Amino acid sequence: MLETVPKFPDFRLFNISDIKWYYDYYCSKNLNPYADINPENLFVWLNMNDDLMISELNDDVVIRYTNVLDNNRINIIPLANPIHNSSLEKIMSYLKENNLPLELNEIPSISCHDLDNTKWQVEDDRNSYEYILDTQQQSVLEGKEFSRQRRRINFFEREHLNEPIDIQYYIEIDEQVKDIFLHHIDTMPFNSNSEASQKNSTEPIAIRKNLDYAAAFHKKALIIKIDGQVVSLAIISYLDKNTAAINHIKVDYSVQYIFQYTIYRLAKILQENGISEMNIEQDLGIEGLRTFKERLQPSRFLKKNIIRPLHL
DSSP states (O other): OGGGSOBTTOOEEOOGGGHHHHHHHHHHTTOTTOSTTSHHHHHHGGGTTSOOEEEEETTEEEEEEEETTTTTEEEEEEEOSSOOHHHHHHHHHHHHHTTOOSOEEEEEGGGOTTOOTTTEEEEEOGGGOEEEEEHHHHHHOOSGGGHHHHHHHHHHHHHTTTSOEEEEEESSOOHHHHHHHHHHTTTSOSOSSHHHHHHTTTHHHHHHHHHHTHHHHTOEEEEEEETTEEEEEEEEEESSSSEEEEEEEEEOTTSTTHHHHHHHHHHHHHHHTTOOEEEOOOOTTOHHHHHHHHHTOOSEEEOEEEEEESOO
């Protein structure tokens, strides 16, 4: 319902009542399955400071938010496909008038194909690429390119051959599941890489927000236990009928290869539920995290761009 949205450069807060119509808009513009601009992620990750704003420009949605993962810089994204050159001109003028850097980050590459290359410098925003895994490939791990993962899964299963492994997939997150997550988010490391852990210091806040809105957003969950002990947790959301976003995976890294095993089991479950792709989101430019995600052999990337004016 774009008629409820103020005309650019005026903005209003994006709120939970916007979720349904915005999801229809997101799909109609073929912006799926980008995870970051899915309405649920907008409401959580892009609204960490409770200042996610929305506007309308040339019948398209424009958002403004504080990027807590990029030194709290203000970012504006025209959620259009394609982006109109005239819209970019107005947005750049707005940035200049408000003494903000003249660049737009995390712009879906799919939206940039009609931009005038005499007016705009369009660069890869590699740190913001989203990784897509094929659930069929990840659940069978066939072929030479998956040999590393196959070895790790085989090792994991041999190591725990005589221990009961309990794998539960929840299509709804109830209070009991919430309590398990809340108990463990402060006791398991977020990432084995210290740089990633430091940069992901906002993730506990995001997990709690996702749990708060789990029912409204129809979030799913995975919990893996070995011999009765929780060793892996994941929150999942469906971006469309084909793709699930893995919003959070939290594991006990003292259990060797538990992260790889979690991806493997999630792929099997999602494949059985008719989901053909997993979006495991960005690597944030963290070298170790990038290496890890690349070794999972993504089937494709959802690319993003940085846009700057050439002459303004």
